[in-house]
Structures are given as structure tokens and as C-alpha cells.
Amino acid sequence: MSQPEGRDTTSKVGTARGTRPRRVRIEVWLTPEERDEILKKAEKSGMKGSAFLRALGLNQPIRSVVDLKAVADLAKVNGDLGRVAGLLKLWLAERRGEGAHPMDVEEMMVRFRGLQHQVFEHMGKITRDS
Known part of the structure; x- marks a missing residue:
């Protein structure tokens, strides 16, 4: 039986999702x-x-979904650490010496930045290893 003219008779398997055509199966x-x-x-x-x-x-x-979720969670924690360090810096600029010794606040700020760096390194390790 012949097909009407102009009608495509090739298989469309695998093209519905917008991916490259996949016509071979194992x-x-x-x-x-x-x-x-x-x-x-x-x-x-x-x-x-x-x-x-x-x-x-x-x-x-x-890549494990769990690993990628962990990276997303670490990114949120890293952002929180950055915000806290920024608030400490603002406090030092505007209220230096009020409520705490400035050296203690600066030391805490440095520790927060160090923690941020460690979190960032762990995020990179997870994405490289997974």
C-alpha cells in the first residue's frame, strides 16, 4: 500500500522530547x-x-541528586556566613567598640571568611567527585 505524497514515513522515535533522534535500541x-x-x-x-x-x-x-542537593545546601550556608561577616564588618564601621572589643569582632570576621573558604572548597570537591 502506498503512502500519500508528502507524508513523512520515517520513525519519530526519540524526537518528541527535543533531543537528537534516537532510532536504535539495545x-x-x-x-x-x-x-x-x-x-x-x-x-x-x-x-x-x-x-x-x-x-x-x-x-x-x-551525578547523585543527593550530592547536588548537598552542594545547594552548602551554597546557602556559605551565603549566610557571608551575610554574617558583612554585618560584623558594618558593625565595626558604625559602632566600633560598642558591646565587644573590636579585635574580637575582627577575629570572628576572619574566622567566618575562613569557614566560607572551606565550604567553597567542599562544594568544589563534591561537584568534581560526583
């Missing part, structure tokens, strides 16, 4: 337990099963 025989384990690992990484297996097969990094 079947893998698994036990139900293996399938469940793969799907659990894919879910932990925030990926669909096929994307997870494709990334593994192409030796691409798999």
Missing part, C-alpha cells in the same frame, strides 16, 4: 532484581533508566 536481559537495582540507582541520580544506562555505557559521569 535489549539487555536482566533478572527482576537486577532491573529493580538499576532503576533505583537511576532514580537516585535523578535520571530515567535508559538515560542512566546510556551514560554508564558511554562512560559519562553520573
Whole structure:
């Protein structure tokens, strides 16, 4: 049976999501337990099963959603540390010597900046290692 003229008869598999066309499929025989384990690992990484297996097969990094969430949380803590250090600096500029010795406040400010640097280093390590 012939198709009407102008009608595209090629498969559109894999193009609905705006990705490159994927028309080839590989079947893998698994036990139900293996399938469940793969799907659990894919879910932990925030990926669909096929994307997870494709990334593994192409030796691409798999980032854990937990690790990326930890980096986001660390970024918030880092921002909070920066805000506190900024407030201490403002206090030193406007109310030097009121309520605390200026050297103590400056030392605390330096410690906060050091903590910020450590948090930033940990964030970088997590994103590089995951």
C-alpha cells in the first residue's frame, strides 16, 4: 500500500522530547532484581533508566541528586556566613567598640571568611567527585 505524497514515513522515535533522534535500541536481559537495582540507582541520580544506562555505557559521569542537593545546601550556608561577616564588618564601621572589643569582632570576621573558604572548597570537591 502506498503512502500519500508528502507524508513523512520515517520513525519519530526519540524526537518528541527535543533531543537528537534516537532510532536504535539495545535489549539487555536482566533478572527482576537486577532491573529493580538499576532503576533505583537511576532514580537516585535523578535520571530515567535508559538515560542512566546510556551514560554508564558511554562512560559519562553520573551525578547523585543527593550530592547536588548537598552542594545547594552548602551554597546557602556559605551565603549566610557571608551575610554574617558583612554585618560584623558594618558593625565595626558604625559602632566600633560598642558591646565587644573590636579585635574580637575582627577575629570572628576572619574566622567566618575562613569557614566560607572551606565550604567553597567542599562544594568544589563534591561537584568534581560526583
